[in-house]
Amino acid sequence: MHDDQRRTAALATALERFPAVADRVSRVYGLRLPRHLAVFHAFWASAAGEERSALSDLMLRPWGITDYFADNGLDLVARDGLDERLHARYRRDPAEFVTVLSGNSDGEHFGLWYDDPAALPAMITVNYARDSAETWVEKSPTLLGVLRARIDSAIADYGDDTGYGPLLPALAWFADADAAALQADGWEPPRSRAYGAIAPFPTLPPRTGNPRLAKSQDRLTAFRSDPAAAARWLTDAERDLAAGKPALALAIGAELHWLDTDTYRDQGLPLLVGAYRTLGRHALAEIATLHATHRDLDSVQVLT
Structure with missing residues (x-):
């Protein structure tokens, strides 16, 4: 199948699955799912040949609530009578952090950050669970953007030796869909944010006190x-x-x-x-x- 056909089909499938996945996340977690997660899944699912090899070299993989987008993902159940909200939740993760991607070292994992369950996630964050486990904020508002930034940084440092070059056409192809997902969700650039020593601090309504x-x-x-x-x-x-x-x-x-x-x-x-x-x-x-x-x-x- 031609690259454009493969990507078009993967995007159509991911967007078709989005309402059911969003309903699952709403029912189980009480949280709203952003559309850009469907675009990321489509990018990942469409990879083939050199693209798939490059993704393997990155040592990242969809994980957490992103698993619901996979074939038969909505048939997944929690093992041993556990609650599925525990899936991919390391012991020091904040409640606001919901995992969507596994990283490549020291328990690195990326998550959607929910200041308020009534709203869409405010940003994407990253946490190294097997290191000191602070939570850091990513610059991009989408998971595809986070991946693009990581690849661009590696290429800037090491050039063609990274082997990530084959991913660039696919990332460019999905960029419009990623932007459209943000627009459909009504995403706006975040306001200035306060930080504690371990994580970003959730935005709060007025007159709720001083977190000091x-x-x-x-x-x-x-x-x-x-x-x-x-x-x-x-x-x-x-x-x-x-x-x-x-x-x-x-x-x-x-x-x-x-x-x-x-x-x-x-x-x-x-x-x-x-x-x-x-x-x-x-x-x-x-x-x-x-x-x-x-x-x-x-x-x-x-x-x-």
Whole structure:
């Protein structure tokens, strides 16, 4: 089959599958699925010959909720009676992070980032789960753009020796569909964003309190080695949360989730879940609660 025919067919199939996959993600996760994920699947599924070999060399692969787009992907079920929201969720992943692509080292994985379950994901993020597991923001708003940026960077550094050149025509071919997906979803460039020491901080409505992100690293230090200071931070967060201002509870709950120690586990989860509930972000509260119950899974390959 000619390249254009193969890509056209793959894109038509992915877009045809999109409503059913989006419904599955909505029912299971309580989240909205962006159309650009269908375009990425079409790009990946259409690769053949040298393109397929180059993708293999990249050592990336669709994973997480992207698995639903595969042939018979909607027939996948969670193993051992687990909840499928645990699929591809490493133990220190934030609740806002939903995996869509596996990386090539140190537990690298890419995810859609959901500030608010009622909205489409705000951006794409990356996390090295087997390294220090902070979450970083990618520049591109689409997964295809993230892949293009990685390939362009490698070619800029190493030239033709990368072997990624055969992917460039396919990336260019799907670029219009990627842009159309963003337009159909009404995507707009993100506003300026605050960051803590471990991850981007979710955007919040007005009058939800002060997360005091400039003190994020100080808090992590306190939770590691200064029980008195840690107790003060916990008291402040609990007080703000009780007053209907969840920002500090959300920040500290996320920091304790990332820190992943037993000492403050019983205090961190109620702060995190309470903040999500106060914000009306119940899907994230449920993910955080579920994740806390199953953080010790031997494998995060849950769908089978």
